[in-house]
Amino acid sequence: MQAGHAVLRRVAREEDRRGFHYRDRVARNTIYDQFAEAYALHSEHSPANAYYDRPAILGLAGDVSGRNVLELGCAAGVLSEQLVERGASVFGVDREPKMIELARRRLGGRARFEVADLSEPLETVAASSVDLVVASLVLHYLPDWEPLLTELDRCLVPGGELVFSVHHPAADWQWFGRPDYLRTELVAETWPVGGQEVSVSFYRRPLSAVFEQLHRCGFVVDTVGEPRPLPELNDLSPDAYVELSSKPVFLFVKAFTVG
Template identity: 30%
Template sequence: MSDKVAIHMEKAGPNFYDDEAVFATYMQHRQRSDTPNETLEKPVLMDLIGLITDKRILDLGCGDAAIGREFLQQGAASYVGVEGSHKMAAIARQTLADTSEQIIQQTIEDWTYPHAAFDLAIARLSLHYVADLVPIFTKVFDALVPSGRFVFSVEHPVITSCDRGWKSGTPRQDWIVDDYFTTGLRVTNWLGGTVQKYHRTVEDYFHLLQEAGFMIADLREAHPQREYFHDVQTYERRKRIPLFLILAAHKPG
């Protein structure tokens, strides 16, 4: 009986963030000082993206679209955010309320990607919620102009492989890497809810890009940099294990 209940309560990415309690907890986490998103993932992502002046940008799983606002302030030509969560899409629309940019409330899998419409596509920590990335990478490739760039971040495979050793509600002190080459669905407790994620190896992401036609430009693991941290203890702790994998690729010119 308990197994049936657990299966019933598992949620895919967009539905997970539409849960009232999960969404509230997530928003609280994002307001904390020295969050991994701001100290580790975003600096690397921005470095790999480079100049965005006059770029037409697609953001897959855009969340609150705060980065879209930054892009527009830095001279981007346009920004389209695709977001499967109703609650996240609503926040994203508020973020860009004084612009003419688009927030599309639809899943990454179901959206109809326009042909050769973007110079840059990004996906921040959204692709590990997608069961099959083959059609997604193919659609992104088609949606980019020649020489268009694709930069995305995912939870690092050493994190997604196994969540044993983590006591919910306390800072994680032990990380167990297990079943690494057994890829596929993982169900984990996070932010007070139960969510479905998909584990892939570093090699998987690399070959998925190649098979879609992309040329891979860079691979990073978000090595902590002291200047992005207020708290030295948090900085030292983040040096223990990689939290994110970030890849940059481009469509041939």
């Protein structure tokens, strides 16, 4: 749900670099509740979100006209709106009620939004009712993807697609200076949002863990993307453009079910 590296987001603290090893809990962050409106404004316009992540997600999603799309971690509905404008029927879920309120305010009746925790079953989504699932920068808050991926396999039609972005494993490993690349662990960093420094935690994992979990849950990988940002970012923010063009910031994946 948030943006890239050095010039884009990160102010690391020494205690953040130690990492944690709490495999049994979801990373919970107050930023998306206490700073909902400030975060929503930031993510709508930040270089990594507006000129890199969302365009890449939409590119992998392709033609969504007439498709039933489930958006995980929809936040304030910016990506939801872009999907709706492309003809999709969108159902967005987020664990933060304030984010859902902002999304409903933004789109009115053009899309459906509900509060849902991705660590729990998606009880409001019927089996084989979704053509496409999109998850922009949200899966790295989960310690284990398999329960959610199993649930998505239930929700998707046969051959249905999953398009997602996460922090690039190489970037997080390098940034946090962790001694064991192959370990999945909870890490934290500080983001400047709404004039304050806010601590945010998420799970760092190796590249192999991303694809092993997809495979075990019956997904076949179609595309792995490491794109460049939109060219117009170079005029708006040359530093951000150079960073997003030359470093592994996010990883983009498109996979499909075979059921």
